[in-house]
Every structure is written in structure tokens, then in C-alpha cells.
Amino acid sequence: MTVITKDYNEKMSSLCVNMHEVLRYLNGNEDNETLEIINSSLDELGSDFSYRVCYSVFPVCVENDRVVFPFKSVKSKDLAKCLKDCKSAVIFASTIGFGIDRMIKKHSLISPLKSVVFQAIGAERIECLCDTFCEDIKKEYGNITPRFSAGYGDLELSFQKDIFKVLQCSKNIGVSLNGNLLMSPTKSVTAIIGVKQ
Amino acid sequence: MNVLDYIKDNITYLDGGTGTMLQEKGLKSGEPTELWNISHKQDIIELHKSYFDAGSNIITTNTFGVNSLKYDDKTLNELIVSAVDNANTALKLSKNKQQKFIAFDLGPTGRLLKPLGDLDFEDAVEIFAENVRIANKLKIDLFVIETMNDSLETKAAVLAVKENSNLPVFVYNAYSENEKLMTGATPEVMVSMLEGLGVDVIGVNCSLGPNKLKNVIKRILNVSSVPIAFKPNAGLPEDINGKTVFNVSPEEFSAVIADTVKCGVGLVGGCCGTTPEYIKCLKEKTKDLKKIKETEKDITVVSSYMSAVTFSDSPILIGERINPTGKKRFKQALIENDIGYILNEGINQQEKGCHILDVNVGIPDIDEQEMLPKTVTALQEVCTVPLQIDTSNPVAMEKAMRIYNGKPMINSVNGKKESMEAIFPLAEKYGGVIVALTLDENGIPEKAEDRFSIAEKILKTAESYGISKKDIVFDTLAMTISTNKNSANETIKSLKMIREKLGCHTSLGVSNISFGLPKRDFVNGAFFAMALENGLSAAIMNPFSAEMMKSYKTYLLLRGKDENCLNYIEFAQNAEEMSVKDTKIKTDSSKDISLQYAIIKGLKADAGRITAERIKSENPLDIVNCDIIPALDNVGRDFENKKVFLPQLLMSAEASKSAFEVIKSEFCANNSTKCTVVIATVKGDIHDIGKNIVKLLLENYGFRVVDLGKDVPPCDILEAVLKEKAPVLGLSALMTTTVPAMEETIKIIHEKAPFCKVVVGGAVLNPEYAEKIGADKYSKDAMETVRFAEQFN
Numbered sequence: 001m002t003v004i005t006k007d008y009n010e011k012m013s014s015l016c017v018n019m020h021e022v023l024r025y026l027n028g029n030e031d032n033e034t035l036e037i038i039n040s041s042l043d044e045l046g047s048d049f050s051y052r053v054c055y056s057v058f059p060v061c062v063e064n065d066r067v068v069f070p071f072k073s074v075k076s077k078d079l080a081k082c083l084k085d086c087k088s089a090v091i092f093a094s095t096i097g098f099g100i101d102r103m104i105k106k107h108s109l110i111s112p113l114k115s116v117v118f119q120a121i122g123a124e125r126i127e128c129l130c131d132t133f134c135e136d137i138k139k140e141y142g143n144i145t146p147r148f149s150a151g152y153g154d155l156e157l158s159f160q161k162d163i164f165k166v167l168q169c170s171k172n173i174g175v176s177l178n179g180n181l182l183m184s185p186t187k188s189v190t191a192i193i194g195v196k197q
Numbered sequence: 198m199n200v201l202d203y204i205k206d207n208i209t210y211l212d213g214g215t216g217t218m219l220q221e222k223g224l225k226s227g228e229p230t231e232l233w234n235i236s237h238k239q240d241i242i243e244l245h246k247s248y249f250d251a252g253s254n255i256i257t258t259n260t261f262g263v264n265s266l267k268y269d270d271k272t273l274n275e276l277i278v279s280a281v282d283n284a285n286t287a288l289k290l291s292k293n294k295q296q297k298f299i300a301f302d303l304g305p306t307g308r309l310l311k312p313l314g315d316l317d318f319e320d321a322v323e324i325f326a327e328n329v330r331i332a333n334k335l336k337i338d339l340f341v342i343e344t345m346n347d348s349l350e351t352k353a354a355v356l357a358v359k360e361n362s363n364l365p366v367f368v369y370n371a372y373s374e375n376e377k378l379m380t381g382a383t384p385e386v387m388v389s390m391l392e393g394l395g396v397d398v399i400g401v402n403c404s405l406g407p408n409k410l411k412n413v414i415k416r417i418l419n420v421s422s423v424p425i426a427f428k429p430n431a432g433l434p435e436d437i438n439g440k441t442v443f444n445v446s447p448e449e450f451s452a453v454i455a456d457t458v459k460c461g462v463g464l465v466g467g468c469c470g471t472t473p474e475y476i477k478c479l480k481e482k483t484k485d486l487k488k489i490k491e492t493e494k495d496i497t498v499v500s501s502y503m504s505a506v507t508f509s510d511s512p513i514l515i516g517e518r519i520n521p522t523g524k525k526r527f528k529q530a531l532i533e534n535d536i537g538y539i540l541n542e543g544i545n546q547q548e549k550g551c552h553i554l555d556v557n558v559g560i561p562d563i564d565e566q567e568m569l570p571k572t573v574t575a576l577q578e579v580c581t582v583p584l585q586i587d588t589s590n591p592v593a594m595e596k597a598m599r600i601y602n603g604k605p606m607i608n609s610v611n612g613k614k615e616s617m618e619a620i621f622p623l624a625e626k627y628g629g630v631i632v633a634l635t636l637d638e639n640g641i642p643e644k645a646e647d648r649f650s651i652a653e654k655i656l657k658t659a660e661s662y663g664i665s666k667k668d669i670v671f672d673t674l675a676m677t678i679s680t681n682k683n684s685a686n687e688t689i690k691s692l693k694m695i696r697e698k699l700g701c702h703t704s705l706g707v708s709n710i711s712f713g714l715p716k717r718d719f720v721n722g723a724f725f726a727m728a729l730e731n732g733l734s735a736a737i738m739n740p741f742s743a744e745m746m747k748s749y750k751t752y753l754l755l756r757g758k759d760e761n762c763l764n765y766i767e768f769a770q771n772a773e774e775m776s777v778k779d780t781k782i783k784t785d786s787s788k789d790i791s792l793q794y795a796i797i798k799g800l801k802a803d804a805g806r807i808t809a810e811r812i813k814s815e816n817p818l819d820i821v822n823c824d825i826i827p828a829l830d831n832v833g834r835d836f837e838n839k840k841v842f843l844p845q846l847l848m849s850a851e852a853s854k855s856a857f858e859v860i861k862s863e864f865c866a867n868n869s870t871k872c873t874v875v876i877a878t879v880k881g882d883i884h885d886i887g888k889n890i891v892k893l894l895l896e897n898y899g900f901r902v903v904d905l906g907k908d909v910p911p912c913d914i915l916e917a918v919l920k921e922k923a924p925v926l927g928l929s930a931l932m933t934t935t936v937p938a939m940e941e942t943i944k945i946i947h948e949k950a951p952f953c954k955v956v957v958g959g960a961v962l963n964p965e966y967a968e969k970i971g972a973d974k975y976s977k978d979a980m981e982t983v984r985f986a987e988q989f990n
Contacts (some may be wrong), residue, residue, distance in 0.1 A: 001226040001441075002434050002435070002436040002440070002441035002442075003434065004433075004434055004435065004436060005433060005434070007373075007374050009374070009375070026842075026843065026844060027842055027843045027844075028842045028843060028844040028845075029842050031845075033798075033799065033844070033845070033848065034842075034844045034845070037844065037848070050373060050375065050379070052373075056226070056436075057436065058226075070225070070226060071225065071226055071227040071228075072227075097379070098313060098379070098380055098381065101313060102578070102579075104886065105312070105578050105579065106540075106544070106578070106579040108885060108886065108889050109536065109537035109540055109541075109579075109889075110537060110540065110541055110544065110579075111851055112847055112850075112851070112886070112889045112890045112892075112893045113844060113847035113848055113850075113851055115886050115889065116843065116844070116847065116886055116890070117844070119886055157934060162227065164307075165227045165229075166226050166227035170305060170307050170346075171305070171344060171346075171371070171403070173379075174346045174347075174373070174379030174380075176307055176308055176309040176314060177307075177308070178308060178309065178314055178315040178316075178883075179308075179315055179881075180315070180881045180882070180883075180932075180934060180935070181934070182315075182883060182932075184309040184313050184314045184315075185313075186883075
């Protein structure tokens with residue numbers, strides 16, 4: 001299977017940060033002080049993003065509560081339900097890079113407020129990247145399912161290991177998996193998208 | 198023939214891709230290629246042989262993914278032995294007559310190193326070392342460390358090779374489209390670090406096609422004194438009818454690489470998507486070209502993990518503030534392990550324009566060997582400028598240099614035999630630019646000529662360790678003018694002699710000149726200007742000193758180093774705000790406001806300013822009890838009643854923290870009036886934003902907080918609770934997978950420290966779940982934790 005790597009820096013820098021989403025992640029309301037602090041955080045971060053995605057398309061076969069990929073058969077009722085009308089699936093990994101992680105760390109000992117703000121900005125950016133990528137997949141493959149990640153419902157988080165193996169995320173987009181199955185950079189997402197017939 | 202001798206005079210051909218070739222032979226997606234060393238021995242031999250047949254001089258063993266994180270000792274050994282055996286068999290079978298070598302391949306561990314990831318630096322070194330020790334006994338010619346996208350992991354791999362083998366080592370990094378490694382290093386950073394570590398070839402491989410990496414190669418050519426290797430992909434992979442196709446043809450690929458050979462690249466080959474055909478074509482395209490000899494670049498450069506600082510015509514400012522000498526508040530921070538305070542000093546100096554930060558944490562009451570590397574790592578997490586490691590303890594120096602990410606400055610060596618014997622071997626092994634003080638066993642000579650002689654002696658000794666003069670910066674020692682009217686003259690004279698006759702760069706701890714005098718800044722500023730005019734390359738100085746900054750900015754202006762005077766104008770416009778005091782006190786608003794108002798509104802700078810004003814005439818305790826605490830409480834209640842939101846709560850908390858900080862720095866007093874609370878994120882969990890918020894609020898309310906950090910094992914938490922006799926322990930967990938660690942911690946606390954109540958919080962928890970795992974209390978947010986802790990006073 002071919003693993004395709006895409007750089008989304010250009011595309012993502014043209015997409016404005018959605019302030020409503022940032023505020024939602026922040027548990028904040030839309031007042032001037034809060035907006036000002038979000039904006040100053042964005043200024044501090046500048047263009048320190050590295051938006052990258054790698055993905056591959058696999059044939060899938062759903063057998064009762066199992067989903068069979070060429071590299072692994074995985075037991076998950078929820079994933080099986082999600083992919084029931086699909087003959088293939090896109091598995092992808094995405095990241096916005098280490099810039100946000102560094103800012104969160106920098107401020108964690110100095111300004112917890114700012115580290116919370118960067119955390120919210122990071123959450124908005126990675127979701128936006130995933131949405132943008134899914135749009136592209138939709139354009140290419142037509143009818144697709146919502147994205148489904150390891151750890152959702154009854155799909156074991158350990159499925160991350162298999163995803164990392166087949167997509168070679170570390171080599172392709174610089175995302176690595178730690179001993180507790182967490183990703184670095186922290187603002188990274190892996191997911192499965194079913195392609196309907 | 199030795200491989201290093203061969204590459205000196207010849208264009209050297211490397212091999213091409215492995216994965217894509219093996220997929221054609223049936224390698225399945227996700228199947229580790231290294232397993233084929235045993236299961237498909239013949240295919241691997243064929244693959245290696247096909248590259249030798251195509252003209253490759255150096256082929257790499259199929260061991261990219263072999264490491265002890267993935268395989269047990271026995272399998273690891275078998276895979277390595279058979280991989281090297283396959284390569285040697287191919288070498289014998291190929292009838293081609295070119296010089297042939299076998300490189301043992303070391304790829305990334307797949308795990309990220311601390312602090313960004315969870316792999317310990319020394320563990321990473323050991324993972325690589327295991328492979329190196331096995332391979333070193335086999336028939337190989339060199340080691341290749343490749344496709345590394347993290348500078349620190351690259352360093353760990355190089356150290357593993359250097360410490361376990363005498364064979365040559367080549368290092369290829371994988372750069373992204375922004376011409377940086379994933380974790381931020383630029384080509385200049387990598388060259389400085391890798392040359393410092395003594396690698397034999399520096400290269401670029403994988404990630405992109407030759408065109409997109411051309412500029413990275415150009416940047417490396419500009420600064421590297423060692424041979425350069427280029428091994429790009431055949432462009433990017435595309436899926437065409439279920440087949441992987443790379444979009445750059447052998448012709449196009451070879452044409453771009455041939456151009457880089459003309460500019461000085463000495464070793465060429467391919468990575469993903471390339472085949473023996475690419476190597477053949479590359480060889481054909483470059484057959485009439487001559488290998489260009491590398492030239493020694495006379496550049497003095499230090500680097501952090503993401504930026505390189507070059508000593509050139511423009512003077513370099515080295516911030517001196519991370520140093521406990523004469524600073525009560527800094528000493529207190531060291532003793533209390535208050536790393537946040539130290540980091541703040543770093544960030545503030547960087548924002549003031551320092552190019553490098555000096556780091557000194559030596560006080561008698563702390564273990565410098567532990568504290569120095571810890572501080573260096575922490576500073577590198579938050580500051581982007583390079584560091585100057587400053588200690589007289591060689592063990593602490595080595596520990597800090599070892600984990601340093603980049604090429605550090607080393608402060609210092611001097612003309613004493615003992616000093617040179619301690620420091621030069623470290624610089625030889627780890628790399629670094631050394632500050633050399635012109636003193637020796639007989640002290641500091643009075644005359645410039647004698648200081649110059651010491652400098653010559655130091656250079657000569659350095660050379661015997663293989664340290665070139667570009668990596669030595671001389672400090673001719675500023676001594677106080679108050680006891681010797683000629684001291685400035687001699688210092689400057691020796692500075693000039695060294696700069697002109699030896700061609701070396703120089704550095705001075707400028708402010709020593711005024712020791713014992715009033716208004717020291719006046720003297721320092723003038724002396725700094727004199728020194729700059731006489732060839733000073735770098736100054737260790739206080740960037741908050743207005744006089745020093747004036748000398749620096751005006752020097753740049755008058756010496757034609759400030760295009761359109763822009764730099765100076767900007768400086769002058771802000772100059773009124775500057776004060777000679779250590780910390781600049783900013784104002785958020787010009788209004789006459791109260792401290793309570795400033796805290797409620799979250800005006801951080803105002804809160805600090807007003808407090809500084811008021812402690813001149815008021816009792817600090819009154820300010821805390823009558824203003825800070827009531828204001829905080831006001832906001833806290835509003836938060837509990839959902840009248841204000843999290844950002845406002847935090848703004849107020851930070852404003853009151855800045856008020857506390859003023860009180861602390863004036864009185865060295867602790868504002869802790871309540872009990873001790875131990876807090877930690879449990880083992881396995883690395884999320885600490887929530888925990889840090891709890892810490893901030895608890896501290897503001899007067900609790901003494903012992904923060905154990907994240908990923909903390911239960912036994913460490915128990916130890917801290919017992920040691921501190923803490924009545925309250927706060928635990929945080931964000932993931933379902935780490936709740937068992939929380940449960941285990943609670944169990945052991947209840948068993949061995951029954952006096953302690955455990956309060957838990959975090960995204961995955963709720964009151965029921967908290968009760969199930971035995972917690973005494975579930976808190977939905979930081980305020981609730983404060984309220985809970987208040988019951989124990």
C-alpha cells in the first residue's frame with residue numbers, strides 16, 4: 001500500500017483560526033480581554049506550525065463485530081457499524097507540529113492562562129486540519145463516513161500501534177507514539193474514514 | 198582501502214531505496230523489512246547485489262528498524278548478524294570492480310526523546326549502543342545514522358557509536374519542506390552540532406525529492422568543513438491503480454544531484470522510491486565530474502536545538518542573569534527548586550535581545566551535578582537561543598554538555614594545566630565553543646603581553662586535542678579599575694592583540710570593571726563601548742542595564758551595522774521606559790487604580806507596579822490579607838457562581854501572583870501561610886495543564902504547594918507525602934488508561950499515609966468514578982480544590 005504524505009502548510013495558513021471554537025475549548029466567553037489574550041498568543045506563535053498528513057487507502061471487510069484490514073483484523077462493534085457499507089477505508093495521521101507543544105510548555109511554569117489558551121488554539125487547529133483533509137478525501141472518493149479514531153467506543157487504543165506501523169508516521173510526518181500510546185506532537189490525530197460505495 | 202581515504206578523492210556512490218523494492222517482491226504493508234534478513238535472505242542479498250552491480254560503493258545493511266524496543270536480545274542479535282552477513286555475501290557475489298564498503302544502518306527508535314517525548318536520553322543512547330556493540334564485532338566498514346528528524350536523538354545515536362566503536366560514522370538527517378527537522382533544527386544547527394561531535398560525513402536523506410532539498414544542501418555546503426552526502430527520495434509517492442509510483446524519474450533525479458556534486462557534494466545516492474536504475478543513471482550523469490575538496494570553514498558558531506549564532510562583525514550579547522552570585526531571590530529559587538523563576542529569567546533576557554544565555558547554578562547548598570543538567574534541559578524547552586554552560590565543576594559540565602541539544606558555549610577553561618586537562622577532552626568529545634580565560638597557575642598577569650602568551654599556550658594545547666582555534670573565544674579578564682588605574686587599558690590591549698595576531702574571537706564579563714564603584718553602570722557602558730571598538734566579539738552582560746544597551750545600540754549605529762538606523766530608532770523610542778533596575782515595571786493602564794481592582798481585572802503589570810509602590814510604606818502581610826486575598830476570593834466566588842469564566846479566573850490569579858512575586862523579591866518572604874499540598878499527574882499521564890492551574894490557585898490562596906510534575910510513580914508520591922506530612926494530596930489524570938495508576942496511588946497513600954486526604958480531578962473522572970477508585974474527594978475545577986484544601990487549616 002502506498003503511504004501518501006501531504007504538506008498542508010499553505011492551505012491551512014489561508015484558513016483563519018475559528019475564534020468561537022477556541023473559546024469553546026477554553027470554556028471562555030467572548031469578551032475583549034479573552035479575545036485579546038487569544039490574539040496575542042497567536043502573534044507569539046507566529047507561523048510556527050507544521051501541518052502534515054500521511055494516509056493510505058485499504059480494502060476493508062466487515063464481519064459481524066470484526067473489521068478486517070489487510071494488516072490486521074480488529075474486534076470492534078462500533079467501528080464495524082461505522083464501516084458497514086464500506087469496501088475501503090482511508091487511514092490517516094495528521095499533526096500541526098511541535099510549535100504549540102513548546103508554547104504550552106513555555107507558559108506552563110510562567111502563565112498557566114496562556115498555556116490553556118495555546119492548548120485551545122492547538123485543539124482548534126488540529127480539528128481544522130482534519131476537517132480540511134476529510135474534505136479533500138470526500139472530493140476524491142465521494143461518500144465517506146465520519147472519522148473514527150482508536151479509543152472511540154470499543155475500539156482499543158492499542159490499535160494506534162498498528163496504524164503507526166502501516167503509515168510509518170514517525171518517518172513520514174514526524175509523529176511518534178510513546179509507551180502509553182500517546183502521540184508527540186500532542187496535537188496530532190489518527191483516524192479511519194470509511195469510503196462508501 | 199579505508200572508506201575515509203576513498204571518499205576524500207572520489208565521488209562516492211551510495212545505494213537507493215529498500216522498502217519499495219521489497220514491496221515488489223511481496224513485502225506486505227506494515228510488515229517490518231528487517232524480518233526479511235532471515236525469512237527472505239536471498240531477496241535481501243539480491244537487493245544489495247543489485248546496488249553494487251549498479252555501481253554503488255557503499256551499501257547499507259537492512260537494519261533500519263532493528264532495535265531493542267522492538268526485539269528481544271536473541272532476535273536482535275540474529276537480525277543484525279544475518280543482515281551483515283547478507284551484505285557481505287552480496288559484496289562477494291557482485292563482479293563489479295569498484296571499491297565496495299558496507300555501512301551498518303541505524304534508524305530512529307520511533308520514540309521521541311524527552312522533553313518533547315517520553316524516551317530518556319541515556320536510554321536512547323543505550324538502545325543504539327546495543328546495536329553498535331553487536332555490529333562492531335562483524336565485518337562492516339562504517340556506521341550510518343539516517344532519516345533522523347530529531348536533533349537530540351541524532352546526538353544520542355552519534356554518542357552510542359563513538360563510545361562503542363572506532364569506525365567512521367556518517368549522519369543523514371531528514372528535513373521537511375520548511376528546511377528544518379521535525380523538532381526544529383536548521384541545517385546550520387545540525388552542521389554545528391555534528392561537526393562538534395566529530396562525525397565524518399554530514400548528509401541529507403529521505404522525506405522529499407532532490408529539488409525540494411537542494412536548498413538544504415546549499416546551506417550545508419556554506420558552513421560544513423566535512424564531506425557531504427545527498428540521498429533524497431525519488432520525489433513523492435503517488436498511488437496509481439494500487440501501485441506506488443514516485444514522481445521523479447531517474448533522469449530528472451540524476452540531473453539535480455549532478456548539479457549539487459558540481460557545488461561540492463561528495464557522496465550521492467537515493468532513498469525511498471529509488472532503485473539501482475537511479476544509481477546507474479546518477480553514475481552516468483556524474484562520470485565526468487571531479488570530486489571537489491572540502492574546505493575548512495573558519496566559522497565560530499554555537500547553536501540551540503533550533504538556531505545557530507555565528508560570531509562575526511556584529512557583537513554578541515550573552516545574558517548573565519542566570520547566576521546566583523549576589524542574588525538572594527535567585528538563591529532562594531535554587532534552594533526551593535523553583536525552576537519557573539529561573540526559566541523566567543531566561544525568557545526575559547531572550548526577549549531583551551540576548552543572543553546567548555549564560556547558565557550558572559552553582560551555590561554550596563545544592564547538588565550542581567544534578568541541578569545544572571536539569572536547568573539546561575528546562576531552559577532548552579522554553580528558550581530558543583543557545584546556552585553558555587558556566588561551571589567550575591567538570592562533572593556537572595560533562596553532564597550538561599551531554600544532554601545539551603545543539604552546540605553549547607563552555608564557560609570556561611584557563612591556562613592552568615589542570616583546567617585544560619579537564620575541559621579539552623569534554624570539548625573534543627561533545628563539541629562546543631570554549632571561553633578561555635587568560636590566566637594560569639601564576640594568576641592573572643598584569644601586562645597584556647603576558648596574557649597574550651597564555652592565550653598562545655591555550656591554543657597550542659587545544660590543538661593537541663584536535664580542537665581548532667575557531668572553537669576558542671578568549672576572555673582577557675576585566676578587573677576592577679578601582680584598585681588599578683591601568684586595568685582597563687591592559688584588558689583592552691590584550692583583547693586587541695588576540696583579535697589581530699591570533700585571529701580569535703573574544704568575550705568579556707564587562708561589569709567586573711566597575712566593582713567597588715558607585716553608579717557602576719556608567720563605567721560599564723563606557724568600558725563596553727571601548728572594548729567593542731577594540732575587537733570585542735561578545736559580552737557577558739545584563740540586558741536590563743540601560744547604559745550597556747545604549748553602548749551596544751549606538752556602537753552598531755555608528756559602525757554602520759544598523760541599516761537606515763531602524764534598530765536604533767526603535768530602541769530610542771522605547772528608551773524612556775528603561776530603568777537601570779533589574780526588572781522593568783510595565784503599566785497596563787495609566788489610570789489610578791487600586792490593587793484589588795488590578796487583581797479582579799487581571800491586570801498583571803499593574804498589580805506588580807502597585808504592590809511595589811505600596812510595600813515602600815506598608816506591611817506586606819497587610820497587603821496580602823487586606824487586598825490580594827479578598828480580591829482573589831471575589832473572583833473565585835464569581836467563578837463558582839458562573840459569573841466569570843476560566844480565562845478571567847486565570848488572569849486574576851496571574852495578577853495576584855505578580856503581586857506576590859514583588860513581595861517575595863523584596864522580603865525573600867514566603868507567602869505560604871497555610872498547609873502543604875502535594876500535587877502530581879499520575880504515572881503514565883503527561884497532561885499537566887489542569888494540574889498547573891490548581892497549583893497557581895492554591896499558591897495564591899497561601900498554600901505551600903509541592904509539585905511533583907507529571908508521570909509520577911506512586912512510590913514517589915508517597916515519599917513526598919510522608920516527607921512533607923501533607924494533609925492533602927491532589928492527583929490528576931486525563932486518560933482512562935491512567936486511572937488505574939491513580940487508583941494504585943490512592944491505595945498506597947491510604948495504607949501508608951492515612952493522615953492524607955486525596956483529592957482527584959481530570960477529564961476522565963466524575964464523582965462516581967472518583968469514589969470507586971477510593972478518592973476522598975472529586976473536584977470539578979481548581980476552585981473546588983482550593984475550597985477542599987481550606988478545610989484542613
